[in-house]
Amino acid sequence: METMQDANGDIAGMEPFEPWYTAQVVGATKDGDVIKYELKTKKLDESNKEVNVIREYEDFQWLEHCLVTNNDVSGLILPPLPPKPGVSASGAEAKSKKQLGSGSKALIGDEFHKDCRGLEKYLQLVLKHELLGKEESLGKFLVDKEAPMRTKLKKNILSNLSKAVGEARKGNHKDIDDTFQKERDNCNDKLTLTKEASDNFNKMVYIQLRLEGAYSHLSTMLNLGGGVLEGPSASANNMLVKFSHALDDYKHGITVFSANDENTLGFTLDLYARYQESEKEMLYRRTCKMIDLETATKNLEKAKPQKRDAAEDVKKDAEAAFDKISDVAKKEIVKYHRERVLAFQKALILYAEAKVKTARDTYALLARDLKKLKEMDSGDSAADDPQTSPVVYTPSKPF
Structure with missing residues (x-):
């Protein structure tokens, strides 16, 4: 992929982008079956205004949905959103047995600090992205006190199955560009x-x-x-x-x-x-x-x-x-x-x-x-x- 960058190692044609905000996930609390995350956001302009907002995991999913649907992301390597943390007692028991052994009777407590760090890293990757970092829905997510109205995202098992079949068929299609073919092979191995x-x-x-x-x-x-x-x-x-x-x-x-x-x-x-x-x-x-x-x-x-x-x-x-x-x-x-x-x-x-x-x-x-x-x-x-x-x-x- 050497031909894709200039002599200084910079990406050709891509202007350096400075994030418009900084964001931290400073804490999390459990309210029934819902985990609420506290975000501390600072706008990087003359005002340097700071604001704290409360968000749920579904809000992060909705943000990801907006970023994908409001932009042409077909050629982007999108920052991955961490999986939703489990909150059920059965999930905690299964997790404890996996980590401590099937014979252990001890239960591992909530590890919200890990969830906070994963979500914070996701926000940081989005914020510094040249395209996604300018998205209007991202700014609203970070600074609006009220969480954005979101539509429940449907999971279609049949569409996921057809996608998997399509990936298996098209994924083996030989590329016309040797550089991309090599990248695809390396990607699968990595x-x-x-x-x-x-x-x-x-x-x-x-x-x-x-x-x-x-x-x-x-x-x-x-x-x-x-x-x-x-x-x-x-x-x-x-x-x-x-x-x-x-x-x-x-x-x-x-x-x-x-x-x-x-x-x-x-x-x-x-x-x-x-x-x-x-x-x-x-x-x-x-x-x-x-x-x-x-x-x-x-x-x-x-x-x-x-x-x-x-x-x-x-x-x-x-x-x-x-x-x-x-x-x-x-x-x-x-x-x-x-x-x-x-x-x-x-x-x-x-x-x-x-x-x-x-x-x-x-x-x-x-x-x-x-x-x-x-x-x-x-x-x-x-x-x-x-x-x-x-x-x-x-x-x-x-x-």
Whole structure:
């Protein structure tokens, strides 16, 4: 795709766009079966006006619908909207068993902070987009106190099935442009690999959560066994209690490892697994335009004299539509690859930094616990040295 950018690596013909707003999803509350998100928006003009609004997930869906229907997005790689979070008790139970194991009776609480971050990232991607960032419905979504009136979006199972069949048939249609054919092949490979990487990374995080639960259980049992601190077994019981404290410190380290993994590399893998699907959909739309052009060309060749002018007009329209989507797609692909590489670079750096910092903090806590255990033989009472506990690493700017 080198021919799609200039010598400076910029996208040819695309003016730099400065977002008109900044948006943060600062919190979420549950009202029955509905999750309400609080948005903090700042308009980037002379006024610098800030406003807080409340939105539901369906409002985000309606915004996405408006962005798609009000603009020609056929050649765009659209920012992916995160899936709707579950709110039912059965959903929470299934999620807990998936993460903590089928035998676990513990339930994972609401994780609204993850939903907020995903929706905030979606808004940031839309806001900085050269076309979508100028959409009027986006401004109303961000600053109007009342949520926009929305029509319930229907999900047609038959249309989804026919679309899947069409993708399977047209997706294998050879492209007339070798560059786009290569991009389609690479996109399919990346989609599979990114999804697998995201799923396997999540499995690793889930194993850490199960390990955390096991250490917590063991620490509790040791505390129960070391509850009697008098008599001939006092020394052994005291050692059990001290050891349980060490297990608690290590359990805390595992908790922070898991949270940091999700906040850094896990977040980016999940985002770009969905983003890769968005690129695939864009390439499919272009393939459909290409097939339309090929069909129009064949019809023109077979057209009778009295229908030739009409067939030629159809071919010209199909050619114009195909050329337009191809030009836009070239710019979008260059921009997408550049942002994807930068995002993974940043995620890997943050992931490594968080790993190193958490490991050092956990080591310091365990070294202190070991010191206390050794000093028990000499009868010394070790004072609790102030130590920095591992902390959850939250990037200042979501990537």
